[in-house]
Structure formats: C-alpha cells, structure tokens
Amino acid sequence: MKKITIVLLVALFSIVSFSNVLQYVPSNSKAFFYVKNLTKSYESLKTIPSLKSIFLDPINLEIMLSSYAEMYMTSSEVESSAFYDLLQNVDLAGFIVEPSNETYHFGVVMGPFKDSKKFIDYINKILISSLKESGVSIDIVEKENYVVFVMDKDLYKEAKKGVSINQQNIENGFYYVLNSSKMKGNGYAYVKDGYLIGKSNGAVSSGITNTNFIKPLDNYKFPGTYMIVSGYIPTDLSSLKSIIKNFGDFDLVQKLLSSSNGIELGGNVELNSDSMEFNGKEYIKINTKNTIKDIIPLLEDNSIKYKKVNDNEITMSIETMIDDPENIGEKKKVTTDLNLWKDNEELYIYQGTPKEYKDLIKGYKKLSENTLFNMLSEKIGSANLAFAFFDLSKLFSGYGIEGNFGGLININYKENDKLEISFIIK
Numbered sequence: 001m002k003k004i005t006i007v008l009l010v011a012l013f014s015i016v017s018f019s020n021v022l023q024y025v026p027s028n029s030k031a032f033f034y035v036k037n038l039t040k041s042y043e044s045l046k047t048i049p050s051l052k053s054i055f056l057d058p059i060n061l062e063i064m065l066s067s068y069a070e071m072y073m074t075s076s077e078v079e080s081s082a083f084y085d086l087l088q089n090v091d092l093a094g095f096i097v098e099p100s101n102e103t104y105h106f107g108v109v110m111g112p113f114k115d116s117k118k119f120i121d122y123i124n125k126i127l128i129s130s131l132k133e134s135g136v137s138i139d140i141v142e143k144e145n146y147v148v149f150v151m152d153k154d155l156y157k158e159a160k161k162g163v164s165i166n167q168q169n170i171e172n173g174f175y176y177v178l179n180s181s182k183m184k185g186n187g188y189a190y191v192k193d194g195y196l197i198g199k200s201n202g203a204v205s206s207g208i209t210n211t212n213f214i215k216p217l218d219n220y221k222f223p224g225t226y227m228i229v230s231g232y233i234p235t236d237l238s239s240l241k242s243i244i245k246n247f248g249d250f251d252l253v254q255k256l257l258s259s260s261n262g263i264e265l266g267g268n269v270e271l272n273s274d275s276m277e278f279n280g281k282e283y284i285k286i287n288t289k290n291t292i293k294d295i296i297p298l299l300e301d302n303s304i305k306y307k308k309v310n311d312n313e314i315t316m317s318i319e320t321m322i323d324d325p326e327n328i329g330e331k332k333k334v335t336t337d338l339n340l341w342k343d344n345e346e347l348y349i350y351q352g353t354p355k356e357y358k359d360l361i362k363g364y365k366k367l368s369e370n371t372l373f374n375m376l377s378e379k380i381g382s383a384n385l386a387f388a389f390f391d392l393s394k395l396f397s398g399y400g401i402e403g404n405f406g407g408l409i410n411i412n413y414k415e416n417d418k419l420e421i422s423f424i425i426k
Contacts, residue, residue, distance in 0.1 A: 111146030
C-alpha cells in the first residue's frame with residue numbers, strides 16, 4: 001500500500017542512467033524526466049531523515065495516502081497487493097511534446113512489466129475510466145512489456161522514438177532534460193548515505209547577474225528557518241509570485257527588483273503546538289539605488305495605501321484576496337501592514353518598524369555558525385551567484401524529533417552565461 005506515494009514523487013526528481021523505457025519517449029520531446037526503478041527510488045527517499053519523518057513517524061503521510069489508496073482500489077475491484085507487485089522493478093519516463101506552436105501534449109511510459117495487460121486492466125479501473133467520466137481522454141499504447149499513456153495515439157505513433165542520457169553509476173534516482181526554445185538544461189538527483197544529492201545545468205536567459213553580490217558568510221544572520229540570497233534577478237518573476245506575495249505587493253516588488261543589484265530574504269517560521277498552526281517573521285532586503293522618493297510613485301501606480309514616516313521610511317497597507325476557510329468557494333480580503341525603509345543602499349520590507357527589525361536580528365546567530373549549513377556545504381561546496389538554505393530542525397522538534405533537517409541549493413555562474421545548480425537535502 002505504501003508505494004502509492006511514488007506517484008506524487010516521480011515528477012520532482014531525476015537520474016542519470018539508461019533504460020529501455022527511454023526507447024519509447026518521442027525524440028522531439030521538449031522535456032522529459034526519467035525515474036529509475038520506482039520502488040527502489042521511493043524506498044531510498046525514506047533513508048533521508050527529513051523525508052523519513054514526513055513519510056513515516058511522526059507525520060505518517062505514507063499511511064494516510066496508503067489508506068486512501070486502499071479504499072479507492074477496493075471500490076474499483078482491484079487487489080492492492082497485486083497492483084503494487086506489478087510495480088516492482090518498473091521504470092518511468094514522462095515527456096512533453098509540442099505538435100504545434102504553444103500546444104503541448106503530455107505522455108508517460110512505464111515498464112518493463114511482468115504482465116503489462118494486467119497492469120492496463122488495473123489502471124483502467126483505477127484511473128482511466130474516472131478520467132473519461134470527467135471528460136479527460138487518455139490513450140494507452142502497449143509496446144511489448146511497456147505501457148505508454150498519451151493524449152493523442154495517432155500523433156505518438158507517427159513520432160520518431162528514442163532518447164538517451166549520460167551513463168552514471170547511480171542505482172536509484174531521477175533525471176530530467178529540458179529542450180525548449182525558452183529553456184534548456186538537464187539534471188539529476190540520487191540518494192546516498194542519507195542525503196538526496198542533485199545537480200543541474202542551464203543557462204541565463206535574461207535578467208540581472210551579479211556574481212559580486214554574495215558576501216562572506218560571517219556577514220549574514222540566519223533568521224532561523226530559511227534564507228535566500230541572490231545576485232541573479234530574472235526578468236520574469238511570475239514563477240516566484242506565490243513567495244513574493246508573502247512579503248508585499250508582487251507588482252511593486254517586481255518593479256523594485258528590476259533596478260536592483262541583488263536580493264536577500266528570510267524568515268523564522270514557528271509551529272504553535274496548541275493550534276498546530278504556523279506563524280513567523282519574514283523580511284525582504286533589496287540592494288538598490290532607489291530612494292523612498294523614487295518608490296512612492298510605484299505605490300501610487302499600484303493603488304497601495306501608504307503613509308510617509310520620514311524621508312527614509314514609509315508604512316503601507318497591502319490588500320489581497322484569499323480563500324475563505326470558513327466559506328468554501330468564497331474569497332475574503334486580508335490587509336497586511338508593512339514598513340518600508342532605506343538604510344544606505346539597502347531597502348527593507350518588514351512587518352514591523354526598523355527598530356523592531358534590528359532588535360529581532362540581534363538574537364540571530366551567524367549563518368556560518370549553523371551546524372546544518374556547514375554540514376551541507378561540505379558536501380556540495382559554495383555559491384557565487386545565489387543560494388537558498390532552509391533549516392527545518394526546529395519545526396521537527398515541535399513533533400518531538402531532534403536532529404538536523406533541511407536543505408541547501410547553490411547556484412554558480414559559469415562562462416558563457418551557463419549556470420550550475422547543486423542541491424542537497426538531509
């Protein structure tokens with residue numbers, strides 16, 4: 001039963017290796033990912049301390065998902081143990097093709113199966129029939145002991161098949177390739193000695209690239225839960241909209257960043273053990289030559305209410321519409337009061353006054369003194385363009401689990417606008 005969570009993980013990671021499953025991926029795919037041995041890859045993820053605590057005790061996500069899957073399969077007249085047995089030693093590849101401009105089709109290849117016809121029968125009962133009832137049509141193509149799920153069977157049959165990836169000595173893990181006009185790159189991840197370790201390569205398309213922005217680590221105070229420092233500011237920040245909205249108005253922040261040299265943001269998230277709710281303090285710091293006087297017109301353009309405190313500080317109110325938890329399907333207005341002030345070339349946005357911010361960071365330790373950060377840095381090195389570090393140790397401690405839990409992402413700028421991204425999770 002527990003292996004149902006594999007389905008939720010296969011799109012997140014990638015590995016470098018070769019498998020016959022890739023013979024059935026269209027050669028003109030704009031992107032594809034490959035998971036080597038679903039069951040072994042999933043089991044290996046549970047050797048990573050942070051993921052083990054999520055899947056197993058104390059959060060027990062695996063049990064919750066497995067129980068739901070068991071009920072669903074029983075109602076579909078599918079024996080769960082027989083279904084999971086078919087997934088043993090099975091690889092998976094997903095792909096995206098673009099048959100016409102800005103039109104994308106998705107597909108999945110799985111195999112080799114001990115009995116592909118039985119798997120097709122099971123998956124028809126579990127998934128395909130319910131999708132058809134919802135108006136979603138999925139075609140199934142059987143290739144020897146492999147099964148292919150596509151949106152257009154005729155289009156798939158006409159396409160040239162076969163892709164390859166670099167051979168690596170990795171027993172489990174994940175691999176991906178991007179080959180679109182807007183984005184190109186590849187990457188992999190694998191589990192070793194209780195760590196999920198990965199690397200990817202890409203290119204800078206457009207934006208600000210400042211390799212001198214990151215300071216020596218002793219200059220940073222770690223807020224407690226996460227910290228992001230970046231000398232790379234993409235032209236299009238839409239993919240980060242959900243994160244930026246936690247700190248202020250998205251359009252405002254995007255305009256401020258477009259004329260900046262880099263950004264730092266961080267927060268300390270705490271778990272209320274009584275209500276089991278998360279809360280915390282978060283800040284954003286932008287290196288820019290813009291003054292408060294320059295920023296006021298941006299506030300007015302975005303209809304943001306503000307009050308000038310002095311020449312270097314203003315308060316503002318950000319109104320957003322969120323889902324109303326008490327009235328399903330309805331929205332409610334939430335107002336967030338923020339302070340925005342300038343100190344030398346640093347522009348701060350924070351849910352408090354400059355004095356409250358300074359008092360807060362006095363209690364923070366240096367990033368260079370964080371045990372987990374040093375542990376992870378030893379494995380993947382340092383960054384010259386951007387890094388993101390998150391330490392979940394305190395959050396897990398709220399569940400009674402002591403230890404070091406978290407992850408680190410490093411982005412290094414190479415010659416000819418190339419990027420190398422390394423990450424590690426413990």
